[in-house]
Amino acid sequence: MAKANLMDYEKALELFEVVIGLEVHVELNTKTKMFCGCRNDFGDEPNTNVCPVCIGLPGSLPVVNRKAVESSIAIGLAIGCKIEANGGFSRKNYFYPDLAKNYQTSQFKDPIAYDGQLEVEVPSGNKFTVQIERAHMEEDAGKLTHIGGATGRIQGAEYSLVDYNRAGVPLVEIVTRPILGAGSEAPELAAAYVRSIREIVKALNVSEARMERGNVRCDANVSLRPKGQEKLGTRTETKNVNSLRSIERAVRYEIQRQAQILADGGSIIQETRHWHEDKGSTSSGRPKSDADDYRYFPEPDLVPVQPSIELIEKLRSELPENPAAKRKRLAGEWGFAEMEFRDVVNAGLMDFIEEAVAEGAKPQAARKWYSGEIARIANSEDKDVSEMNITPAQVAELARLVESGKINDRIAREVLSAVLAGEGNPDEIVTSRNLEVVSDDGALIAAIDEALAKQPDVLEKIREGKLQAAGAVIGAVMQAMKGQADAARVRELVLERANRA
Amino acid sequence: MSEITPDLVRHLAGLARIDLTEDEVVRFTEQLSVIVDSVAKIANIIDAETPITSHPIPLANVFREDVVLPSLTQEQALSGAPDQAQGRFRVSAILDEE
Ligand SMILES: [Zn+2]
Numbered sequence: 001m002a003k004a005n006l007m008d009y010e011k012a013l014e015l016f017e018v019v020i021g022l023e024v025h026v027e028l029n030t031k032t033k034m035f036c037g038c039r040n041d042f043g044d045e046p047n048t049n050v051c052p053v054c055i056g057l058p059g060s061l062p063v064v065n066r067k068a069v070e071s072s073i074a075i076g077l078a079i080g081c082k083i084e085a086n087g088g089f090s091r092k093n094y095f096y097p098d099l100a101k102n103y104q105t106s107q108f109k110d111p112i113a114y115d116g117q118l119e120v121e122v123p124s125g126n127k128f129t130v131q132i133e134r135a136h137m138e139e140d141a142g143k144l145t146h147i148g149g150a151t152g153r154i155q156g157a158e159y160s161l162v163d164y165n166r167a168g169v170p171l172v173e174i175v176t177r178p179i180l181g182a183g184s185e186a187p188e189l190a191a192a193y194v195r196s197i198r199e200i201v202k203a204l205n206v207s208e209a210r211m212e213r214g215n216v217r218c219d220a221n222v223s224l225r226p227k228g229q230e231k232l233g234t235r236t237e238t239k240n241v242n243s244l245r246s247i248e249r250a251v252r253y254e255i256q257r258q259a260q261i262l263a264d265g266g267s268i269i270q271e272t273r274h275w276h277e278d279k280g281s282t283s284s285g286r287p288k289s290d291a292d293d294y295r296y297f298p299e300p301d302l303v304p305v306q307p308s309i310e311l312i313e314k315l316r317s318e319l320p321e322n323p324a325a326k327r328k329r330l331a332g333e334w335g336f337a338e339m340e341f342r343d344v345v346n347a348g349l350m351d352f353i354e355e356a357v358a359e360g361a362k363p364q365a366a367r368k369w370y371s372g373e374i375a376r377i378a379n380s381e382d383k384d385v386s387e388m389n390i391t392p393a394q395v396a397e398l399a400r401l402v403e404s405g406k407i408n409d410r411i412a413r414e415v416l417s418a419v420l421a422g423e424g425n426p427d428e429i430v431t432s433r434n435l436e437v438v439s440d441d442g443a444l445i446a447a448i449d450e451a452l453a454k455q456p457d458v459l460e461k462i463r464e465g466k467l468q469a470a471g472a473v474i475g476a477v478m479q480a481m482k483g484q485a486d487a488a489r490v491r492e493l494v495l496e497r498a499n500r501a
Numbered sequence: 502m503s504e505i506t507p508d509l510v511r512h513l514a515g516l517a518r519i520d521l522t523e524d525e526v527v528r529f530t531e532q533l534s535v536i537v538d539s540v541a542k543i544a545n546i547i548d549a550e551t552p553i554t555s556h557p558i559p560l561a562n563v564f565r566e567d568v569v570l571p572s573l574t575q576e577q578a579l580s581g582a583p584d585q586a587q588g589r590f591r592v593s594a595i596l597d598e599e
Contacts, residue, residue, distance in 0.1 A: 037565065046589045048572060065564070300556065305561070306562055
């Protein structure tokens with residue numbers, strides 16, 4: 001395959017207006033499939049989560065999963081859509097072995113949700129309102145493995161193996177209207193939009209939302225039109241874009257590729273293109289053709305879906321706060337530095353800190369524990385912070401113990417280890433291990449006297465202004481107290497003593 | 502007369518991956534025309550008020566709860582497959598999606 005010529009990105013944007021459209025598939029995390037009671041699970045032995053319905057055996061009848069419908073409505077509401085009062089399913093007919101029925105059960109004329117919009121912020125801080133045309137329910141297809149051929153791709157493959165475990169898993173496909181006016185930020189907007197959808201379905205708890213597992217997948221439509229032209233250009237649809245970074249790169253690549261073709265007097269072929277993460281480029285798939293004649297018709301085996309106003313309003317009242325709005329609110333409330341807050345968000349620690357703060361921790365203290373010691377231990381054990389054996393309430397308690405001076409930072413780390421080891425709550429551990437800081441000045445002064453006796457020149461040095469000399473005494477006192485002393489208080493006492501003498 | 506033409510029959514046969522002889526194309530064109538014309542008669546007896554429906558029974562919202570039911574075993578699932586390998590259905594490679 002000849003390498004495509006790419007136009008310089010800035011030049012492409014001078015000559016053309018970019019129009020993108022995004023189709024995002026969200027795999028729902030229901031326990032069972034869309035139309036049968038087979039398990040909706042990832043990574044099981046092939047063809048063990050299948051039944052007559054999802055492998056299309058004659059005589060089998062589908063029944064709609066109530067939870068999947070409710071999750072779909074919740075998604076629709078969260079992206080500002082209206083909910084269809086009288087919808088239903090259609091058969092999308094095509095012949096390909098990823099579905100055994102020769103059709104996909106989908107929605108055509110009457111999607112469950114339509115006419116929505118989502119405000120999306122790109123990294124520069126610019127905001128765009130993305131219009132959403134529809135969100136419809138459908139079933140996922142099975143997984144094909146191509147055997148033979150040099151690259152494991154279908155070209156040159158001798159045969160394919162099919163696993164139908166994923167066939168029939170509920171999907172919601174969210175389709176935008178053409179997005180204009182993003183200019184040079186179109187690639188960033190595409191990625192930010194998918195990120196928003198991912199955050200929303202995660203906050204709704206209707207999908208695992210893991211892109212690397214294909215729980216959220218994006219097809220990106222890109223077209224260019226010469227500046228000033230009304231008519232939209234011919235678009236390509238890039239599939240197989242499975243990370244936020246890839247979405248951005250794929251859109252940018254298509255802009256540059258199409259711009260060069262158009263500038264050379266060529267024309268864009270309306271086709272499916274495939275994104276290759278390794279090469280950072282797209283390649284031509286099949287052109288749109290007769291094969292896209294899906295001959296949709298109403299699914300006679302399923303009856304209409306007519307969600308009641310009560311159900312819709314109940315789901316609306318249960319919607320979580322919009323994730324972007326929530327981030328903004330917490331950034332304001334917590335008062336972290338911009339970098340600190342971004343690190344917290346990127347590390348996925350925001351929700352933990354929020355819970356710890358709700359349990360009474362100061363935001364900075366909660367942040368320090370989660371992004372410091374807890375993240376460090378999790379990392380060293382190759383775990384996620386969510387897998388660590390400590391609750392936000394326990395983190396809050398730990399922070400309170402330090403704040404009140406009952407324990408110092410070093411002891412707190414010991415307490416943390418004990419909590420992680422399952423020894424109980426921080427309070428209990430401090431008591432059972434007898435870790436409370438010795439704040440009785442009498443005991444401290446005795447230890448200081450003893451230390452000074454061994455290092456008689458320290459006081460003189462302090463009086464000469466060499467305050468760091470106090471360190472040796474503080475160290476000796478802390479050692480004598482087995483670490484259970486407030487180092488700041490020891491320092492105070494040493495300095496007092498030097499000034500008195 | 503219906504809109505069924507020999508070309509349309511060839512197109513549908515292509516979509517359905519069915520290899521038809523020219524004799525069959527002629528025969529199916531006639532037969533499909535009769536079927537489509539018969540169904541079209543329904544259009545003459547309904548009025549504009551009649552709602553469009555895909556279903557003869559006035560029923561909506563038939564759901565199942567999200568509860569796992571037993572699936573087939575892998576052996577059962579593959580028992581009707583013309584060919585299989587590694588616990589999966591084996592099919593000839595079809596140049597299409599990728
Ligand atoms: Zn099934």
